Amino acid sequence: MPIDPRQPYDPANIFARILRGEIPCKKVYEDEFVLAFHDINPQAPVHVLVIPRGAYVSWDDFSAKAPAEEIAGFVRGVGAVTRQLELDGPGYRLLVNMGGHGHQEVPHLHVHIFGGRQFTTMVPA
Numbered sequence: 001m002p003i004d005p006r007q008p009y010d011p012a013n014i015f016a017r018i019l020r021g022e023i024p025c026k027k028v029y030e031d032e033f034v035l036a037f038h039d040i041n042p043q044a045p046v047h048v049l050v051i052p053r054g055a056y057v058s059w060d061d062f063s064a065k066a067p068a069e070e071i072a073g074f075v076r077g078v079g080a081v082t083r084q085l086e087l088d089g090p091g092y093r094l095l096v097n098m099g100g101h102g103h104q105e106v107p108h109l110h111v112h113i114f115g116g117r118q119f120t121t122m123v124p125a
C-alpha cells in the first residue's frame with residue numbers, strides 16, 4: 001500500500017531501522033549524508049537505493065524542509081554511488097516515488113538507481 005506523504009515521520013519505518021543498524025542491508029556506499037544499499041527485490045541488474053541520514057518522509061518533505069547542506073550532500077551522494085558502481089559511462093535511471101500516485105511504499109525518502117541494461121519506456125502504461 002502506498003503511504004500518505006503528509007504523515008509524520010515514523011522512526012520505526014524499515015529504512016530508519018536499516019540506518020540504525022537494527023536490520024541488515026547489502027551496503028554499497030555511505031558518507032556523512034547518505035547510505036546506499038541494494039534493493040531487496042531488484043527490478044534491474046543494478047537496483048540500489050540511496051537514502052538521506054536525516055528523517056524525511058518523502059521527496060516533498062525533504063525538498064521543503066531539509067537544510068541546503070543536506071540537500072547538496074544527498075545529491076552528491078547519489079552521484080558518488082553511480083560513479084562507484086561505474087554507471088556514469090553506460091548511464092542509468094533515477095526514480096523517486098512520492099506519495100499515493102507515485103506509489104511510494106516506504107516512508108523515508110529514497111532514490112532508486114537502476115542500471116545494467118537499456119531502458120526505453122519512460123513510464124509504464
Ligand code: 5GP
Pocket residue numbers: 014025026037038039040041042096097103104105106
Ligand atoms: P518505493 O515503492 O517506496 O519507492 O520503494 C521501496 C523499495 O524498498 C522497494 O523497491 C522494495 O523492494 C525496497 N525494500 C523494502 N523493504 C526493504 C528492505 O527491508 N531492504 C531492502 N534492501 N529493500 C527494501
